[in-house]
Amino acid sequence: MASGVKPRVKVPKKASAGETITIKTLISHKMESGQRKDDDGNVIPRSIINRFTADFNGQNVIDVTLEPAISTNPYFQFEAVVPESGEFKFTWYDDDGSTYEEVKKIAVS
């Protein structure tokens, strides 16, 4: 697992049914592209988050493929329609096989 990885998510706690809400996510990650070399001229191995998904009550909302050119600490902001109360599950997939998860509940009135 890459060091210093910490996901952060901002989801409103409440919404009305059918409302479109804005979700902000950010994960601290160095996103090493695999193109750079260290002081001795050796290639620094690629280490990035390669996929990000968000699910609402098991249904997929967004599924993103990330490429090496994406900067450090990738930030995503997107909108989702919430039909009912439930929970969002956010998953980041690291090149080294580890996954980072964050769950946020939302109450719909």
Place this chain on the structure above:
Amino acid sequence: MNLKPWIAIAAISLSGAAFAQDSSSLSVEGEALLTETAAPEHMENVDTIYSGWRFRSGETQALQTDDFDNPAMIFVDKGIDLWAKVDGTEGKSCSSCHEDVADFAGLRTTLPRVEDAGLVTMENLVNECRTERMGAEAWKYSKGNMTAMTALIGLQSRGMAMNVAIDGDAAPFWEKGKELYYTRVGQLDMSCSNCHEDNYGTMIRADHLSQGQINGFPTYRLKNAKLNSIHGRFKGCMKNIRATPFAEGGEEFKALELYLASRGEGLVVETPSVRN
């Protein structure tokens, strides 16, 4: 062909389009922060002081208005982890002695200050704790651990007005800082004042010159995607004018930091700010 009228027109339109600071007002997480106030009395050539935030583009400004969007907060989170992390031979963390980091509210506004006939900065205080009370190694002056910690501590003072002591013991340091501010150095033969006092609000190539206020440090810069210390920024400025920078944490930069802090008296702490 007579070019002179054209030159005159060009000069007028340029001065007309002088990009002064904008008129936006800053609020962070719903709390309004003052970005403009009357200059302190000791400043002879400037009437109003402005936060550097006012000179940035709308997109950059927006990043600072929400703590989730502010990329510097990643480093503050790291600071929180470091705060509780035991390090050194004494088996202590910051939190072993200082229970709550919120107790440091107001500290940022009074630094640098004089202790035992020497000027100390926040970095010095952190390292003093680390070496003398924790038995840990001192952190490098502008490296990631240090800026994360100073951002966390500085954040506690956000919204409080800068108010450093410049009289009494501090007076000789302040005079030295003032002298440095107005001394031309480097191959380009420029002083701090040439840009930040005589020409703030205008463009220096693609960059919009601010007054060089330090109330938002450590600051997240988009150009290097990390937190930058005050002395690190001084160093960058000196390199730009092709001078040999003074040492980070050295007497010259500490004196300059004191002088600049006094030039920002009345502006509120914005730590951690976002700049380009």
